[in-house]
Amino acid sequence: MASQSWTHATLALQLLTVDPGLGGICIRARSGPVRDRLTAMIAANARRLHPAISDEALFGGLDLSATLASGHLVQQNGLLATPGPLVLAMAERATTALAARLAVALDRNDDHCLIALDEGAEPDEVLNPKLAERLAFHVDLSECRLNDAGDAVPVTRTKVALRDVTMPTDIIAQVTRIAVDLGIDSMRAPLFAMRAARAHAALAGNTKVTQDDLEIACALTLAHRATRIPEPETEEEPPAPPPEQNDENKGEDTLDLPDELLLEAVRALLPDNLLEQITARKARAGRGNGTGAARKGNRRGRPLPSRAGRISDGARIDIIGTLRAAAPWQTIRRNASGREGLQIRPADIRIKRFEEKSDRLLIFTVDASGSAALSRLAEAKGAVELLLAQAYARRDHVALVAFRGTEAELLLPPTRSLVQTKRRLAALPGGGGTPLAAGMVTAFDQATQASRRGLTPTIAILTDGRANIALDGRADRKQAATDAQQIARVLRASNVDAIVIDTGNRPEPALRNLAQTLDAAYLPLPRADAERLSKSVAAALAD
Amino acid sequence: MQPFPFSAIVGQDEMKQAMILTAIDASIGGVLVFGDRGTGKSTAVRALAALLPPIKAIKGCPINGEKAKDVPDWAGLTSKRSHETPTPVVDLPLGATEDRVTGALDIEKALTKGEKAFQPGLLARANRGYLYIDEVNLLEDHIVDLLLDVAQSGENVVEREGLSIRHAARFVLVGSGNPEEGELRPQLLDRFGLSVEVASPKEVETRVEVIKRRDAFENDNAAFMLRWQAEDAAIRDKILTARKSLAKLKTSDKTLTDVAELCLALGSDGLRGELTLLKAARAYAAWRDDTALTRAHLRAVAPMALRHRLRRDPLDEAGSGTRVTRTVEEVLG
Numbered sequence: 001m002a003s004q005s006w007t008h009a010t011l012a013l014q015l016l017t018v019d020p021g022l023g024g025i026c027i028r029a030r031s032g033p034v035r036d037r038l039t040a041m042i043a044a045n046a047r048r049l050h051p052a053i054s055d056e057a058l059f060g061g062l063d064l065s066a067t068l069a070s071g072h073l074v075q076q077n078g079l080l081a082t083p084g085p086l087v088l089a090m091a092e093r094a095t096t097a098l099a100a101r102l103a104v105a106l107d108r109n110d111d112h113c114l115i116a117l118d119e120g121a122e123p124d125e126v127l128n129p130k131l132a133e134r135l136a137f138h139v140d141l142s143e144c145r146l147n148d149a150g151d152a153v154p155v156t157r158t159k160v161a162l163r164d165v166t167m168p169t170d171i172i173a174q175v176t177r178i179a180v181d182l183g184i185d186s187m188r189a190p191l192f193a194m195r196a197a198r199a200h201a202a203l204a205g206n207t208k209v210t211q212d213d214l215e216i217a218c219a220l221t222l223a224h225r226a227t228r229i230p231e232p233e234t235e236e237e238p239p240a241p242p243p244e245q246n247d248e249n250k251g252e253d254t255l256d257l258p259d260e261l262l263l264e265a266v267r268a269l270l271p272d273n274l275l276e277q278i279t280a281r282k283a284r285a286g287r288g289n290g291t292g293a294a295r296k297g298n299r300r301g302r303p304l305p306s307r308a309g310r311i312s313d314g315a316r317i318d319i320i321g322t323l324r325a326a327a328p329w330q331t332i333r334r335n336a337s338g339r340e341g342l343q344i345r346p347a348d349i350r351i352k353r354f355e356e357k358s359d360r361l362l363i364f365t366v367d368a369s370g371s372a373a374l375s376r377l378a379e380a381k382g383a384v385e386l387l388l389a390q391a392y393a394r395r396d397h398v399a400l401v402a403f404r405g406t407e408a409e410l411l412l413p414p415t416r417s418l419v420q421t422k423r424r425l426a427a428l429p430g431g432g433g434t435p436l437a438a439g440m441v442t443a444f445d446q447a448t449q450a451s452r453r454g455l456t457p458t459i460a461i462l463t464d465g466r467a468n469i470a471l472d473g474r475a476d477r478k479q480a481a482t483d484a485q486q487i488a489r490v491l492r493a494s495n496v497d498a499i500v501i502d503t504g505n506r507p508e509p510a511l512r513n514l515a516q517t518l519d520a521a522y523l524p525l526p527r528a529d530a531e532r533l534s535k536s537v538a539a540a541l542a543d
Numbered sequence: 544m545q546p547f548p549f550s551a552i553v554g555q556d557e558m559k560q561a562m563i564l565t566a567i568d569a570s571i572g573g574v575l576v577f578g579d580r581g582t583g584k585s586t587a588v589r590a591l592a593a594l595l596p597p598i599k600a601i602k603g604c605p606i607n608g609e610k611a612k613d614v615p616d617w618a619g620l621t622s623k624r625s626h627e628t629p630t631p632v633v634d635l636p637l638g639a640t641e642d643r644v645t646g647a648l649d650i651e652k653a654l655t656k657g658e659k660a661f662q663p664g665l666l667a668r669a670n671r672g673y674l675y676i677d678e679v680n681l682l683e684d685h686i687v688d689l690l691l692d693v694a695q696s697g698e699n700v701v702e703r704e705g706l707s708i709r710h711a712a713r714f715v716l717v718g719s720g721n722p723e724e725g726e727l728r729p730q731l732l733d734r735f736g737l738s739v740e741v742a743s744p745k746e747v748e749t750r751v752e753v754i755k756r757r758d759a760f761e762n763d764n765a766a767f768m769l770r771w772q773a774e775d776a777a778i779r780d781k782i783l784t785a786r787k788s789l790a791k792l793k794t795s796d797k798t799l800t801d802v803a804e805l806c807l808a809l810g811s812d813g814l815r816g817e818l819t820l821l822k823a824a825r826a827y828a829a830w831r832d833d834t835a836l837t838r839a840h841l842r843a844v845a846p847m848a849l850r851h852r853l854r855r856d857p858l859d860e861a862g863s864g865t866r867v868t869r870t871v872e873e874v875l876g
Contacts, residue, residue: 055640101636104636107585163762172751173751175754176750176751186579187753187754190750
């Protein structure tokens with residue numbers, strides 16, 4: 001007896017063959033006999049993609065060897081140029097950029113569908129949400145053993161053309177309502193559900209969508225998108241107003257199907273750990289990577305010797321290097337081909353290379369409030385100085401933010417000048433409240449500016465954690481803590497590395513929480529001297 | 544297949560309004576549409592293309608020149624007859640290389656004839672039309688730099704491979720994206736005249752209507768297109784009328800003061816905020832068939848003209864649109 005997930009997977013693949021407009025399917029399973037049996041069903045004209053595929057392979061471009069050999073411009077077609085299913089292996093590793101390109105291709109062309117093979121092991125290793133959104137189906141075969149897997153179902157042509165399948169008119173409202181009940185925001189989900197229902201009817205050879213079609217379609221397309229579990233109705237809902245019978249055809253064409261029945265079909269498929277998955281999804285959204293962080297190896301930076309390579313997107317040819325590589329062969333090639341003039345082969349092409357390292361920026365956010373001044377300000381200063389020396393050795397940039405009284409101040413914009421930093425630090429006075437949130441905001445501003453310039457910022461917060469000044473400058477301990485937590489969430493969402501150093505006499509639980517929110521290392525350093533502090537920080541930063 | 548009709552898009556009024564305003568006055572400078580997945584961003588942009596009235600251009604001109612003198616020498620055109628052509632809407636795909644965007648040496652001519660010829664790129668084709676970038680926040684940095692320069696000067700300058708070419712490249716930049724996947728640099732943000740945020744409709748009835756229309760579009764295409772043809776045409780005519788009446792529109796000094804005060808209160812950088820707000824308000828007044836600019840017009844367009852020009856406040860979860868509306872209420876009363 002085949003397991004349910006297997007039956008669904010084969011059914012989804014069949015529906016995809018009937019209607020490629022369904023976008024595709026994401027199959028979550030490790031590579032193995034089960035998956036092999038399933039992928040055997042995929043049409044033979046499917047093309048395989050991999051996560052590191054280049055734009056040239058996708059969209060086409062210059063066919064260099066053919067161009068050089070013939071002397072004419074020869075373009076080669078990309079994988080997206082011809083219709084047919086695309087199989088993306090290791091789909092969970094697809095970058096946002098690749099996902100965006102594939103998404104555009106799926107949006108534009110009705111003949112493409114994508115079969116994403118997701119091999120993720122951890123819950124947060126999943127297909128990019130942008131792509132998952134555009135695929136109608138999602139099946140999880142990771143729990144499916146070979147004994148549970150049934151036979152591959154041969155894909156047959158349907159007897160009924162898709163456009164001949166009629167759909168009762170009241171279904172649209174019903175499917176939309178169910179999507180809302182399941183907390184699905186996107187408008188694509190109900191559309192997919194209806195398309196799948198149509199395809200299912202055509203597959204069965206019917207010209208009319210029936211209750212069975214709709215049930216299985218909703219289960220297949222909606223269950224994995226659900227963001228909340230609909231409450232089982234305890235009270236009987238008031239009976240829906242009788243459908244208007246002013247149109248005779250309309251009355252004939254309705255399908256009397258209660259909402260609960262459809263919802264039940266979907267609910268049966270909801271994963272047990274839905275809530276955990278939702279949290280994982282949220283966390284991932286916050287950890288998205290923006291543009292600008294990627295380092296290009298062949299555009300700028302310190303030049304490296306050029307080397308043989310293929311012309312791909314963005315690569316620059318080292319013309320001198322190429323000519324030099326081709327020069328010794330000219331006589332032989334001329335004799336062999338009988339052609340006059342310079343003869344360059346693809347193997348001669350040399351690509352320019354540059355090395356660029358992203359500089360690190362350490363933003364020290366130092367608590368100079370009264371409480372800190374009493375106990376540890378001097379030690380904190382000493383530690384920062386030691387860290388500065390290390391930063392200088394590594395050629396890191398350093399910025400210094402201090403917070404005291406009611407506001408934070410940027411004492412030193414990002415610099416490499418050790419002397420200046422030391423001087424500013426020494427002159428740092430202490431006293432006043434602890435506006436932790438304000439300090440973090442200033443540091444965050446510096447961090448975003450720095451990452452835009454291509455630096456990799458790390459924020460080091462040194463405080464005793466007794467935040468007592470809120471962001472608006474009022475002395476309100478509770479509000480101050482809330483503000484700090486909120487900023488921490490923003491910082492984390494923007495992917496800024498951080499490290500929290502507790503300089504209080506006793507470890508402060510609030511600071512540990514803050515570090516957790518920040519996803520940062522937390523170093524409680526009661527009675528630590530500058531030397532130890534500096535060592536711990538260096539160790540925490542070195543990873 | 545024809546794109547989804549513009550008038551058949553349910554709701555999303557702000558987005559539709561912003562696109563119509565740029566169609567009335569191209570100098571407003573483009574629309575940025577930010578929103579969740581599946582909210583109809585791409586649909587609206589492609590629909591706009593079909594809606595726009597055709598332009599007069601010289602046949603075969605690579606930059607869609609209107610008069611014979613606009614045709615560049617390197618195009619090598621012999622006959623300079625003019626014809627009507629649809630407003631160009633050019634897609635800038637994420638994978639586009641620099642060469643394809645700006646244009647570069649024509650490799651075929653160089654290899655076969657040994658000629659140094661220029662092959663125009665996407666920027667040339669987008670001249671006098673729209674340049675649409677889906678997922679604009681994921682665009683490679685060096686392409687963004689290039690676009691900034693051209694969008695600012697209205698001219699594309701190519702200095703590479705021994706070529707020295709400059710041609711007009713005045714286009715309306717339309718970008719869409721999902722802010723969760725990456726921020727847009729403030730420099731590029733500023734180049735977009737208007738910015739709108741879209742979300743899925745919350746009412747079940749609206750959602751049902753969206754699905755119904757989409758379903759009809761996919762399964763009963765011919766009848767559906769016929770049904771909406773007239774309404775698309777009505778919008779097109781209204782845009783053409785508004786373009787004409789724009790010149791006759793009066794702007795009082797008082798309105799100018801209002802505009803300046805509003806931008807000061809919001810602390811938007813530079814003067815581009817004021818200029819765009821004024822232009823958008825004028826286009827909006829023309830669209831409404833009003834003869835003079837009033838505070839009501841300013842109020843209506845201020846959020847879309849200004850929300851992306853504010854300094855980002857990391858704590859403001861309500862979004863900058865709300866901030867603009869609040870300040871508009873304070874300043875204009």
